[in-house]
Amino acid sequence: MGAPEIPPIETCFHGRHIKPQILANLSKDSWGLNGYLKRGGYSALKKIFGLEGNKAMSREEVISEIKTSALRGRGGAGFPTGLKWGFMPAQLPVQKYLVCNSDEGEPGTFKDRDILRYNPHIVIEGMIIAAYVMGIDRGYNYIHGEIWEVYERFEKAIEEANQANFLGKNILDSGFSFELNASPGYGAYICGEETALLESLEGKKGQPRFKPPFPASFGLYGKPTTINNTETFAAVPWIINNSGEAFLKVGKPNNGGTKIFSVSGDVQTPGNFEVPLGTPFSELLELAGGIRSGHSIKAVIPGGSSMPVIPGDVMMKTDMDYDSIAKAGSMLGSGAVIVMDDSRCMVKCLLRLSYFYYEESCGQCTPCREGTGWLWRMLKRIDEGHGKLEDIDKLNEVADNIQGRTICALGDAAAMPVKAFIKHFKNEFIERIKNKESISHDLQ
Secondary structure (H helix, E strand, C coil): CCCCCCCCCCCCCCCCCCCCCCCCCCCCCCCCHHHHCCCCCCCHHHHHHCCCEEEEEEECHHHHHHHHHHEEEECCCCCCCHHHHHCCCCCCCCCEEEEEEECCCCCCCCCCHHHHHHHHHHHHHHHHHHHHCCCCCCCCCCCCCCHHHHHHHHHHHHHHHHHHCCCCCCHHHHCCCCECCCCEECHHHHCHHHHHHHHHCCCCCCCCCCCCCCCCCHHHHHHEEEEHHHHHHHHHHHHHCHHHHHHHHHHHCCCCEEEEEEEEEEECCCCEEEEEECCEEEHHHHHHHEECCEEEEEECCCCCCCCCCCCCHHHCCEEEEEHHHEEEEECCCEEEEEEEECCCCCHHHHHHHHCCCHHHCCCCCHHHHHHHCCCCCCCHHHHHHCCCHHHHHHHHHHHHHHHHCCCCCCCHHHHHHHHHHHHHHHHHHHHHCCCCCCCCCCCC
């Protein structure tokens, strides 16, 4: 008798979203074109082309709506989307490219794959609108290579859109053409960095480029390129259908709209939760079922493993938006909320994170290549009971020598967790060094 079949975890069909826009009215079987059309799909595209009984919108009008919405990049940086689109000269008579970054490799993040798996056409529609605004006729969606079934589904969605004339030549007889292709990545964390992604798309080793020049002037194949995250593109149709002002009002000033948070760790019901930006963390935690029974909150990493950790008591008083999280001493990042309860050993947690960044460093920059190894080895020494008190200062020193001294932000991603863990939980490191006994907390 074989092992019992384990049902797949459905991370977004729990019905506990607040004012959802991207994940609204989805089901496991409604991902295709017919399901999307029933949900009002491609109406934003038709509106721009003047096919909804309205006057066609100019490129300037679309960008104005995006700017008004205060939509910020959902991949991590939080850069204003309307401003980024405005960098691309629409009338420039050269080949330009549009790229969607779906290389979701940040530990704790699993929102983009749900969007692509259950609502791929909303990403396609958002990309078409972006391409129209910037005068781009070719685009790519770079999808994390370890979620192959999602890549295949997106390919199918592209095929459906092409057959229905939402993609390809002369879209909906508008005179505008846009060709979109999906490209699988290869599972490397570094390929989530936009210039490493471009290198990988070109068939080269995925290593970050020096900036400047920036992708807006020298991107894919040396041509002007705009890159946005999956969720960023997915937010665009709602803005066009309902106005930038309405999107802004859903969130809060400088933080428009909803955000999908991937909540994992020591909570009762982990999953993806779409809520308005500015929602209190305590409310988000409640949506995820609260802390595991019999435990209390200890710490939270609010934006993916590369973001600084925040003590639980501080996090409980913080709202989930870019500015509030920054004020609390961290960053919203990708929206991956990793919750840790009082059973967690902070030394063990940091050791695991440091090993990840040591393994994923591309090795191009000496501070990152050597420094991540030093961080991991020192933490391993502390964990195994061979640490010295001076190792704590040495960890901070190595982190300082990495941060801000690398081509891309992976160096910062490796350094920031170390500095934050030591800042907030230094006593645990001191106690661990003094006790000289290995802590065997199970982190599974």
